[in-house]
Amino acid sequence: MDMDVPSHTEAYLVTNVVTKAVWVIFQLFFYALRPLFHKPKPSGYWEFINLFIQIALDATLIYFWGWKPLAYLILSTFVGGGMHPMAGHFIAEHYVFKLDQETYSYYGPLNLLTWSVGYHNVHIGKILTER
Template sequence: MANDFFWSYTDEPHAPRRRQILSQYPQIKELFGPGPFAPLKISVVVLLQLWTATILHDASWLRILIIAYFFGSFLNHNLFLAIHELSHNIAFSTPVYNRWLGIFANLPIGVPMSVTFQKYHLEHHRFQGVDGVDMDVPSCIEARCVTNAVSKTIWIIFQLFFYALRPLFLKPKPPGYWEIINLFVQLALDATVVYSCGWRSFAYLILSTFVGGGMHPMAGHFISEHYVFKPGQETYSYYGPLNLLTWNVGYHNEHHDFPRIPGPSCIR
């Protein structure tokens, strides 16, 4: 088993691949642009998850945990990937509309992350794998500390915390205007849920986020996308049924080649 990164001294591989593919198949550009059904799909998932939280206001903690793992986690992870889509501005032609929709999609997740995610994720595309710049992949520090089955299991369970805290320690950026809006909208929703339905409803949303990003089938793509299984190959794709729930993020090689194509269009 590899105990270090595979170091490359070339630029990220997808930009030259994109140029080469487009030179041979220029009709691919016809797929660029907004996906027409994104607002509807996001609205359905957001409202379903918030409704589920309301009906669990007096449920037992065991029931809340079970429903969070086997149902709510799928919905919240779907919203993670919806926010990923919106970070590329491919729901609307006007960027600000994508940002507002991202803040809306963020609501059941419980923690404001939509605007900040976009800020760092676009750098992941431009500087894929550059240590200290690309915050979407583990750092050298993590690679040196997480070296056996026990530490890797712990890392996977808490990988959302590593994902969220990594930029704060390695590449902090001052919050901007839109991040403050994201924060206040999210806090308003969280306070409304607690006030109207109680702490159990709010705990359901947080648990759905936590377990859906940890030791869970939906979170497998975090590992499969860019962990090197074959030397020389930096990005990998998955073509299985979970793509139906994850905006086709499994088509990850294709996504990095053509990030302006909406996820649902990757399989055309």
């Protein structure tokens, strides 16, 4: 199963306007953390290198310019990947319409603004429907 497709638990819990709004606002975090719960992989050398570099860059940013630039970057992530029309591709590409196709592509004009992110790798395969 494609880890970008929301889990059965998410589908079960996110059922009304309020929970859908919260889910969309925080969808990048669900998107990033879902693999850690469903198909966890052991951390390797490069993950620790990446973590060290990210902490060092954040600490440098805070040291030289304070907390506001870091807050700006974090809030930009919420806006750009959450409740924003251009972030709708996260949902549109991974909305299951047919049980044997997990993802879809978008071929419209918004690809000019999103560096062709709509040309998505379409995953076709058997999806387990057991709950």
